[in-house]
Amino acid sequence: MTPADLSQLSASQAAAVLRSGDLTVERLAMACLDRIEARDADIRAWAYLDRDLVLASARALDGSSSRGPLHGLPVGIKDIMQTADMPTQYNSSLYKGHFPTVDAACVSLLRSAGALIFGKTDTVEFAATGRRAATRNPHDLTHGPGGSSSGSAAAVADFQVPLSLGTQTAGSMVRPASFCGVWAMKPTWGLINREGSKIYSNTLDTIGWFARSADDLMLLQDVYDADMGDYPVLPLSGARIAFCQTPAWSKATEATCTALAAAADGLRKAGAIVTDLKLPSEFDALPDQQTLIMRAEGRAAFLADARAHPGQLEPRLQEMVDNTDGHTRAGLLAAYDDAALRRSQFDAIAAGFDAVIAPSAPGEAPLGLEDVGDPVFNGMWTLLHVPTVNVPAFTGPQGLPVGITVIGPRFADRKALAAAKAVGTALGL
Amino acid sequence: MTPADLSQLSASQAAAVLRSGDLTVERLAMACLDRIEARDADIRAWAYLDRDLVLASARALDGSSSRGPLHGLPVGIKDIMQTADMPTQYNSSLYKGHFPTVDAACVSLLRSAGALIFGKTDTVEFAATGRRAATRNPHDLTHGPGGSSSGSAAAVADFQVPLSLGTQTAGSMVRPASFCGVWAMKPTWGLINREGSKIYSNTLDTIGWFARSADDLMLLQDVYDADMGDYPVLPLSGARIAFCQTPAWSKATEATCTALAAAADGLRKAGAIVTDLKLPSEFDALPDQQTLIMRAEGRAAFLADARAHPGQLEPRLQEMVDNTDGHTRAGLLAAYDDAALRRSQFDAIAAGFDAVIAPSAPGEAPLGLEDVGDPVFNGMWTLLHVPTVNVPAFTGPQGLPVGITVIGPRFADRKALAAAKAVGTALGL
Incomplete structure (x- = not known):
């Protein structure tokens, strides 16, 4: 070679x-x-x-x-x-x-x-x-x-x-x-x-x-993973695949809408039972809760650097330490406690499917290097602590990649990986 | 000097x-x-x-x-x-x-x-x-x-x-x-x-x-604490102080029982309204859940050392990595989710008092250096994420110190410290 x-x-x-x-x-x-x-x-x-x-x-x-x-x-x-x-x-x-x-x-x-x-x-x-x-x-x-x-x-x-x-x-x-x-x-x-x-x-x-x-x-x-184990092979014929638009669906551009539709189509053709998963309305707050928790916890994360290097911390990080958002610890606790309830609730929902699929991003990569893209389709899964896999199956109208996310319940990492592999194969990867 | x-x-x-x-x-x-x-x-x-x-x-x-x-x-x-x-x-x-x-x-x-x-x-x-x-x-x-x-x-x-x-x-x-x-x-x-x-x-x-x-x-x-602020002075006259025996009370020796009784007595004399707090029965599982979570999470904590130094990790740590306890990830999730419910529940309970007081240990320090003592009176508070303060107010029958714990709801750290100070003062510290 x-x-x-x-x-x-x-x-x-x-x-x-x-x-x-x-x-x-x-x-x-x-x-x-x-x-x-x-x-x-x-x-x-x-x-x-x-x-x-x-x-x-x-x-x-x-x-x-x-x-x-x-x-x-x-x-x-x-x-x-x-x-x-x-x-x-x-x-x-x-x-x-x-x-x-x-x-x-x-x-x-x-x-x-x-x-x-x-x-x-x-x-x-x-x-x-x-x-x-x-x-x-x-x-x-x-x-x-x-x-x-x-x-x-x-x-x-x-x-x-x-x-x-x-x-x-x-x-x-x-x-x-x-x-x-x-x-x-x-x-x-x-x-x-x-x-x-x-x-x-x-x-x-x-x-x-x-x-x-x-x-x-x-x-x-x-x-x-300290727990070794097999990857359960997922036969797509008869597999129950849930498509979840998530509370952020209004942010999806045509590239992502098309990718999700093509994925559903491809999986149906492979014999999967494809359904739409509409999460209960309590899940709507997750993206905002994720942002609040991240920025509130970021205060402790950057406090030592702010004190060790007064006036030298990058302004956007210093703002986090200074809590210019004005969030409260009562608000943080409410977000913690609500997210904890959603975790077990989502695990129970996801257990009813072989895989849950959602967008990986609003669309293709933005122009320029300053805009790192919007994590709105990812933050809720991070907050739910669940395993997520990006499957790079599609290309958007600008010729740039568009992925989809395969999600499983907490600690079902191997199941999620196996499902993502089967989904990728069905979609031509 | x-x-x-x-x-x-x-x-x-x-x-x-x-x-x-x-x-x-x-x-x-x-x-x-x-x-x-x-x-x-x-x-x-x-x-x-x-x-x-x-x-x-x-x-x-x-x-x-x-x-x-x-x-x-x-x-x-x-x-x-x-x-x-x-x-x-x-x-x-x-x-x-x-x-x-x-x-x-x-x-x-x-x-x-x-x-x-x-x-x-x-x-x-x-x-x-x-x-x-x-x-x-x-x-x-x-x-x-x-x-x-x-x-x-x-x-x-x-x-x-x-x-x-x-x-x-x-x-x-x-x-x-x-x-x-x-x-x-x-x-x-x-x-x-x-x-x-x-x-x-x-x-x-x-x-x-x-x-x-x-x-x-x-x-x-x-x-x-990134949030600065005052310490609210707690006047003990009329203060609502809850004494909580905790689910571990059967482990309390005479030294601890006597200390708690003396504390209640001293605070009553200082004018506090002292009540017994019996936590709902759902709290009984907290000590065991704390142990399960600690040891389950310890697997990830020591995995890298176990791999980097095969056969050389201290046996009790290696057992944790090997999960000789045999706990499952489903059990871990159940403990996580249950503890999350108890956190908000305890915050609501604690908000009804100026301070909650509980034992700091079963009794005086054990004999010898191998026995580091039983954390049974501490683990549940650690799991609840609440601030706790040891007030070193008493001496046991062997002449060794015996403390009591002052507890507040999450993020009420300053309130808990101020209450602990007032309690200590009332008890002669």
């Missing part, structure tokens, strides 16, 4: 070739590095990448007697996660050159599994708000990749690495995955240890990952 | 003398160091203490033009919180010499407030289970100080430092405070940023602090 061929391999494909002995980790790494060298001036996915370090790590893996489940697979790390051998800079001027010498738990688990920690991907400042990533959308450089996991989504979409980590507080995994046309997994809240990864919102932040196939998402699920 | 006098000062007292200009930070630090030198062979509160570093930091504060609200006040840091200038070792053999070069958010906020970060206090391994702290109870060296914040509680009780940080997942703040006879604040869950502090249980872990007066607890509350 040529280097160009190698960088096109999915993680599962690369793992198979590595296992066969026909490929070294170093050669795979060099293929990815070559791809990045050719594309980086356009895509700008990386906040930190050290070619020599990558190759040294690759050779160390080639020389190692242990063969973990992710042996030699390059993984990009969102630059809000600490890495022992690379700086962690949060895209914040306050953390330029910052270099804590420990791995975040999510990075440590990758290393233990034999993954090749490739580099740090650009992000919206602190994965919150403020400075945008410099990253461009691989499908059209005049558009952004979405945020906040901008570099992680774009690097995978552009075949620079097969896997990457991101985080989601509102829609920072699923939305950039939809904009960039890649698969993404946002697991159940609490499943993955967040230590060493910047926390924006305590009850929302969730670590997830990007890949170019459903099988690749499963590879990482198996590393992160 | 002699060095012995200086080490006896509460934080508020020391702050006043420092402000007056009659005392340098260095002299105060030397007094604490002298006290530690005299007592450390017996008490063993410190996991790391560097005399030269302490004095250099003290001199730097003396030379600084800025005067923060905690200027020069020595604070002990539980050794599960990262410190930029000291190792962080978790009392784990896996982290011997571990030295991440960043401050945890809770430490950074202290530094910004001008505190003197004094040293790292011994802890139960990872503030979870496993290896015990070497610390002894200052009131009787044959007894332990309680855990897991063992060194932090003992160091303050023994006049080695006026303030220290700890954490609580079940009862690791309030119980050692009760055993050691010091004040402790466990704030509302979510109020304090936990980044850089080891997480055991995501939905329970709470950073708190120890001190030798209610006023000193308020000093730190003002630093950590």
